[in-house]
Amino acid sequence: MTKVPLTAGLSFSRIIHGLWRLPDWNMTTKELLDFIRQAMDMGVTTFDHADIYGDFSCEKLFGDALAPEPGLRQKIQIVTKCGIKPVTKKYPGRKIKVYDYSREYIFRSVENALANFRTDYIDVLLVHRPSPMLNPEELAAAFAYLKQSGKVLHFGVSNFTPGQYDMLNSYLDDKPVTNQVEISPLCLEHFENGNMDFFLKERIKPMAWSPLGAGRIFKPETEQEHRVFEALTEIAEELNTDSVDKVAYAWLLKHPAGIMPVAGTGSIGRLKLAVEALDLDMSLEQWFRIYVASTGEELP
Numbered sequence: 001m002t003k004v005p006l007t008a009g010l011s012f013s014r015i016i017h018g019l020w021r022l023p024d025w026n027m028t029t030k031e032l033l034d035f036i037r038q039a040m041d042m043g044v045t046t047f048d049h050a051d052i053y054g055d056f057s058c059e060k061l062f063g064d065a066l067a068p069e070p071g072l073r074q075k076i077q078i079v080t081k082c083g084i085k086p087v088t089k090k091y092p093g094r095k096i097k098v099y100d101y102s103r104e105y106i107f108r109s110v111e112n113a114l115a116n117f118r119t120d121y122i123d124v125l126l127v128h129r130p131s132p133m134l135n136p137e138e139l140a141a142a143f144a145y146l147k148q149s150g151k152v153l154h155f156g157v158s159n160f161t162p163g164q165y166d167m168l169n170s171y172l173d174d175k176p177v178t179n180q181v182e183i184s185p186l187c188l189e190h191f192e193n194g195n196m197d198f199f200l201k202e203r204i205k206p207m208a209w210s211p212l213g214a215g216r217i218f219k220p221e222t223e224q225e226h227r228v229f230e231a232l233t234e235i236a237e238e239l240n241t242d243s244v245d246k247v248a249y250a251w252l253l254k255h256p257a258g259i260m261p262v263a264g265t266g267s268i269g270r271l272k273l274a275v276e277a278l279d280l281d282m283s284l285e286q287w288f289r290i291y292v293a294s295t296g297e298e299l300p
Contacts, residue, residue, distance in 0.1 A: 001013055001014055001015065001042070001043025001044070001275065001278065002014055002278075004205050004258060004260055006154070006177040006178055006205055007154065007174075007175070007177050009153075010077070010123065010124070010153070010154050010177060011077075012045075012046040012077055012178075012205075012207075012260055013043055013044050013045045013046045013077075013260075014043075014253070014260055014278060015043075015044050015249075015260070015261060015263055015271070015274045015275050015277075015278070016044070016046040016047070016048050016079075016207060016260050016261065016262045016263065017039050017044050017046070017047050017048065017262075017263055017264075017265075017271060018047075018048045018209065018262040018263060018264030018265075019047060019048060019049050019053060019058045019061075019062060019264070020048075020050070020053045020054075020058070020264050021054075021264055021266065022053065022054055022057075022058045022061055022062070022266070023054040023055075023057055023058065023061070024266070025266030027266065029061075029064050029065050030065075032061065032062070032065035033065040033066070033068060033069065035266075035268060036065060036066070036072065036076075037072075038268050039268070039271060040072070040075065040076065042271070042272060042275045043275065044263075044271065044275065045075060045076045045077060046076070046077040046079065046260075047062065047076060047077070047078055047079065048079045048080075048180075048207070048209075048262050048264075049062065049078065049079060049080040049081070049113075050080055050081035050082070050084075050126075050128055051080060051081065051082045051084075051109050051112065051113060052081075052084050052086055052128075055088055055089070055090055056088075056090055059080060059112070059113055059116035059117055060116040062116075062117065063115075063116045063117040063118040063119070064118075066117070066118065067118055070118075073119055077123040077124065078117060078119070078122055078123050078124075079122075079123060079124045079125075079126060079156075079207075080113050080117075080122055080124075080125060080126070081125070081126040081127070081128035081158055081180075082105075082106060082109035082110070082113075082125065082126075082127075082128060083099050083100060083101050083105075083106075083109075083127055083128040083129060083131070084097065084099060084128050084129060085097065085098050085099070085100050085105075099128075099129055099131035099133065099134070101127065101131060101134050101135065101138070101139050101142075102135075102138065103138055103141065103142045106139070106142045106146075107142065107145075107146075110122065110125065110146060110151055110152060113125075114151060120150070120151070121150055121151060121152065121153055122151065122152045122153070123153050123154060124152075124153070124154045124155065124156050124177060124178070125143075125146070125152045125154075125155050125156070126155070126156045126157060126158045126178075126180060127139070127155075127156075127157045127158060127160070127168070128158050128159070129158065129159050130157075130159060130160050130161070130164045134168075136167060136168050136170075136171040137171060139168070139171070140168075140171040140172050140173070143155050143172060143173075143174075144173055147173075147174070154174070154177045155172070155174065155176055155177065156176045156177045156178040156179065156180070157176050157178075157179050157180075158179065158180040158181070158207075158209075159179075159180070159181055159182075160179050160181075161193060161194075161195065162193075162194050162195055162198035165179060165198070165202075165204075175202075176204075178204060178205055178206060178207050178260075179195070179199070179204060179206050179207070180206065180207035180208075180209055180262070181195060181206055181207070181208065181209070182208070182209050182210050183206070183208035183209075183211065183252060183259060184208070184210055184211050184212060184213045184217070184248065184252070185213065185217065185228045185231075185232065185248055185251055185290050185291075185293075185294050186213035186216060186217060186224065186225065186228055186294060187210070187213060188291070188294055188295065190206075196255070196257055199257040200256065200257055204257075205257070205258040205259075205260060206257060206258075206259055206260070207259075207260045207261075207262055208252055208259050208260065208261045208262060209262045209264075210262075210264075211248065211249060211252055211261040211262065211263065212245055212248055212249075213225075213248075217229060217232060217244060217245070217248055218244065218245070223296070224293075224294060224296060227293040227294070227296060228290065228293045228294050229244070230293065231289050231290050231293035232244045232247045232248060232290065234289075235247050235282070235286045235289065235290065238286065239280055239281070239282065239286075241280070243273050243276075245270065245273055245274070246273045246274070246276055246277045246280060247277075247280070247282070247290075249261055249263075249273070249274045249277035250277040250278075250280035250282045251282065251287060251290050253277060253278060253280075254282050254287050261274060
């Protein structure tokens with residue numbers, strides 16, 4: 001699989017494996033290790049996490065799986081996120097969800113991640129959500145310390161608009177290497193808010209979370225979902241594949257911004273379909289048929 005260079009010394013696999021639902025997959029430690037090995041054999045070497053995933057359990061489950069083969073750590077890229085403090089049984093004293101990007105909280109999140117993953121560095125740490133109380137000077141100072149210490153090699157953002165990215169970038173020594181946002185045939189938000197143009201302008205390769213619309217492309221209910229499902233099904237037939245999800249991934253991969261889909265699946269077969277989408281030769285017209293099916297309107 002072709003690697004996607006993000007900055008000096010850092011490349012991601014074009015297809016990224018997402019671990020958000022890891023506890024739901026009910027894998028043993030050995031089964032998860034086997035899954036990781038099979039993913040790597042297909043060229044998927046980048047793994048996406050967040051501290052809050054699985055009620056703060058996913059990082060450790062992944063680290064426990066890697067423990068028997070520590071040599072694998074040097075062959076993969078670990079991405080994790082921090083900053084969201086949800087209301088959860090784990091922290092019963094919290095009354096509402098808040099976003100915390102204080103120096104102390106970021107440092108604690110990174111130390112927890114290092115312990116959970118059983119590693120001494122994180123490849124990329126993402127700011128999970130923009131916050132109305134984000135202090136960019138404090139965040140920049142925390143990032144600088146973590147990079148100088150070698151605990152985090154690179155930084156990025158998630159769910160940021162162009163203006164929010166530019167604001168934070170103006171305080172940082174190093175440009176954020178990616179922005180993880182929701183992109184799918186059912187979610188065109190970032191075509192409409194200027195982000196896709198911004199990615200191209202700044203040469204930012206975005207990560208796409210929920211690339212299959214949280215599974216809604218398989219079980220359409222709304223008018224938009226039915227239109228998109230019909231377009232995906234027709235194009236799958238034209239491309240000689242019976243996989244609607246493969247066509248949805250190919251739609252993302254076709255875009256010149258270099259979108260990196262995050263395939264959040266516990267099925268190695270489903271992950272294989274995402275990888276095989278790299279070989280689908282989708283035409284420009286087919287791409288626009290899916291786009292127009294999503295908007296419900298002809299191009300102007």
